[in-house]
Amino acid sequence: MTASVFVVDDHPVVRDGVTLLLQSDPTLRIIGSAESGRAAIERITQLKPDLVLLDLRLPDMLAPEVIAELRKVHPPAKIVVFTAHADHHGITASLEAGANGALVKDVAGTDLMAALRQVLHGERIIDPRIAPHHAQRSEALARSGLTRREYEVLRFAAQGRTNPEIAESTGLTRNTVKTYLQSALHKLGARNRVEAIGKASEAGLL
Template identity: 75%
Template structure:
């Protein structure tokens, strides 16, 4: 099955470079590109990409705004932030807005394709050079028994989002959000979401 990729970056050399890098995986095909946030939303509505590789810094909009807009036109698409900077706060904001991963632009072709494949498989992939604590969090997650989706839903809940807001940010239905949240509560041995968030925090998950 061919995976359609939309590249959003205001630098033509980056857009061309990503297209070349992804040639290492014939199943990942760049179907279009955009140079700003508004163009990204238009392209996503027209091209129906499976994955969007999004520059963290665009000339017209911040990445979290673009992510929210993309979720409205193509809710099921995976979104991976692509940055040249170790911009901790910018990456955290993008992940909080619903990005499925964050990679540095110096990633090699095979590594990029492999990382995108992991994201398409449901994993959240974050380069440890962008967020050094992500490695410890990944280890804690592996020991918790939580699935990536359960963790993602719990992470949004920890930031005060309601179930409808989590559904919009993740592209899931409200019932699915509720199911994932209940599963997370059960695995953490918590009676409610406040207790679950507290236990997850103690375990180094948040």
Template identity: 75%
Template sequence: MSPARVMVVDDHPVVRDGVALLLRNEPALVVVGSAESGRAALERAAALRPDLVLLDLRLPDMLAPEVVSGLRAAVPAARVVVFTAHGDHHGVQAALDAGAHGALLKDAAVTDLVAALRRVLRGERVCDPRMVRDEDASRSAVARSGLTRREYEVLRLAAQGRTNPEIAETTGLARNTVKTYLQSALHKLGARNRVEAIGKASEAGLL
């Protein structure tokens, strides 16, 4: 069998080089390329044809859920694994909700990393056990924001890169209703537009 093709997406060269070094002696996995941003990842993915993408949770230009959605569209067969130093970040769950196949911490030992990636390639969904979503913290963050459940749901889908018509289809709401919820969420977050609202929601631990 030919080795699985791995693409590393991280804005830190030391991480990109480090993963390549870690996997160098693993015959079942080969790093075929990397990207330093979300947009670069989406541009290069089709040409690199990775079987697996290791994706940093915090990129300078895009939120991880947006990149996950874009990668799922660009290379549907690829498995996407979030790779992060922040195990308790709500962005992990948002990335999983957007279609990521797993989430691993960057401090994983090489044997653990390789074993986890092999499991993902076999079709399993793998998350580091230390990445426990704190439901109470998530609920309290939403409560502090003043967002209703529907406003939060619409905003979370917007953060995944969904358009208003797509959000309407997913939630079963009318398009005008989606627009109303989104405008209300923007107002409550003190944001001027969708991008700013997503940024503020991410900072507040909502995404």
């Protein structure tokens, strides 16, 4: 049985390379691609692919945001995050947002196809080069006492987003964003968001 795959990446070389590669596997079929998060959500809503191969860094959205949206518009999709950086902090956030796997972009072609098939069969696949970083960040998060929402709001703050921008990205009200941020500051023992971001970075959270 053939599984449909949708590729989301802002680099045409990656999109073309993956498309070419998957053409050699009769069990996987590319049904479309997008170069931004918004375009991906729109097209995936219509096409309803079995699997989405999602670049971690897109020009308009973060992968965890895209995943949260995809879980609303097409819950059955399997989502695999594709990244050039095994230690990028967004990987853990993506897995926590609901990704079914994470792979580094220089993975061998045969390994990529095997990993996608495993994910389609219900397994969770994390590239061995990512696993140690993911484990460290998960442990750091547990030690910090931050909830997933507090961590999410803090991550957006670390990217320089304002409270109204964070509210828009997360679907929370501005007051709720402020509450989560204050709670995160308190747990990290920080007086302001700059200090909180510094402490979170030192703790291996960002």
